[in-house]
Amino acid sequence: MKANRLRALMIGVFVLAAPCLAAAQTDAPQHPLEALKSQEYWAVYDVLQATGKMDADTYCVSLLLHEPPKETVLAWKAGGPISREADVILLRKGLAIEIRVDISGRKVESWKERKDVQAATFDREFIGLGEEAKNDPRMIEALAKHGIKDLTTVQCFPLPFGYFALPELEGHRIFYGDCFDVHGGFLTWGRPIDGLYFTMDAVD
Numbered sequence: 001m002k003a004n005r006l007r008a009l010m011i012g013v014f015v016l017a018a019p020c021l022a023a024a025q026t027d028a029p030q031h032p033l034e035a036l037k038s039q040e041y042w043a044v045y046d047v048l049q050a051t052g053k054m055d056a057d058t059y060c061v062s063l064l065l066h067e068p069p070k071e072t073v074l075a076w077k078a079g080g081p082i083s084r085e086a087d088v089i090l091l092r093k094g095l096a097i098e099i100r101v102d103i104s105g106r107k108v109e110s111w112k113e114r115k116d117v118q119a120a121t122f123d124r125e126f127i128g129l130g131e132e133a134k135n136d137p138r139m140i141e142a143l144a145k146h147g148i149k150d151l152t153t154v155q156c157f158p159l160p161f162g163y164f165a166l167p168e169l170e171g172h173r174i175f176y177g178d179c180f181d182v183h184g185g186f187l188t189w190g191r192p193i194d195g196l197y198f199t200m201d202a203v204d
Helices: 002-026 038-050 070-075 123-134 137-145
Strands: 058-065 085-092 095-102 107-114 154-160 174-181 192-201
Touching (some): 038 085
Antiparallel strands (some): 154 174, 174 192
8 A cells, every 4th residue: 555655656746847857958058067958969969960970880979068168157147148069979980089069059160080099988889799799609619618508698798998009909999808607697797607708899
């Protein structure tokens, strides 16, 4: 009975709060340092799509508010105009791209390809590379040597190798990982397959 009352109370609170939450995302920003709103994210999306440079191999790794200079914020008065910009990090075949978008003017202010840095990793790399590693013939052979032939209970997790600014690593995005047998287990991270490790290049 108490659980039903609590559930009803939570639903009621959500129903009452939903219009406020929606309004908070559609109202104009009230301060220069206010977090980006959903319509601003979509404005950045539209601006990037209009460049004609976005394709299936391009991923958005980060999209954050570009904070205005401190003196601009201090000089701003409540109710005054607010200029909004966003910093975007894209990743295309291992190449990091830094972009500044003028949200208010709906235009790209700068577009810079960076070969000297690595973009942050994101979920598709972890999941996609893990599946690729598990289905590699060499991995299948190695798992068989460990007595594992049912790959449906095997999970492989690649982690970023890091960026070391070495000439031989230029143009590559290296991940290092291991695999776990989750069959019959609860905490799978505690059951790595001994001696089985792999490296992968996300660019290839």
